[in-house]
Amino acid sequence: LYKKESLWTESQRVRAGILFREYPDIEKAYYLSMRLGSIYHQCRHKDVALTRLARWYDEVDKSGFLAFGRVARSIQTHYLEIINYFERRSTNAASESFNAKIKNFRSQFRGVKDRAFFLFRLSKIYA
Template sequence: MVNWIEKTKLLKLNDFNTATNSLKYHLKTILNFFIKRHTNANTESFKSKIKLFRANQKGVLDVKFFLFKMEKNFA
């Protein structure tokens, strides 16, 4: 992908430069999907699980105990 970005930079076409700049900016995130199969949806899903867990616990009074229960439930 990096080779393609460099080759298109040499063409000096504005349309391709916009695409290459976007790819270069998001390259780490794009490659992370292919390496680890991680997406932003995984993070959002985990956030919603935490919110639901917190709601079921009626709030958090003891942070250490909350983190302990989080580790036991989601690790």
């Protein structure tokens, strides 16, 4: 269910058919998540993306799925930052990754007592 339907093998297609027949809510959730992903992969202009995100948001409201409601609210709260992706196709993934490395480094030493030395070590390791 993490793949696009077009990338399923024949056996995955059969299993998905059984799963969707037995659990229609999973089918609805799958297609909602795929539609959100397609907005990011297909839209090249922010105006089109905003329109499609608004339509997706309406579908989420009608579906009643709480998990998607949280995602939709997060998108609604941060839509100005999200729209930047459609203008420049850039994300903050590199800074998030670096932040995770810093947190991991800090946790290895169970905190930071000498901040100057900590910053020195960070610059030597990650610079």
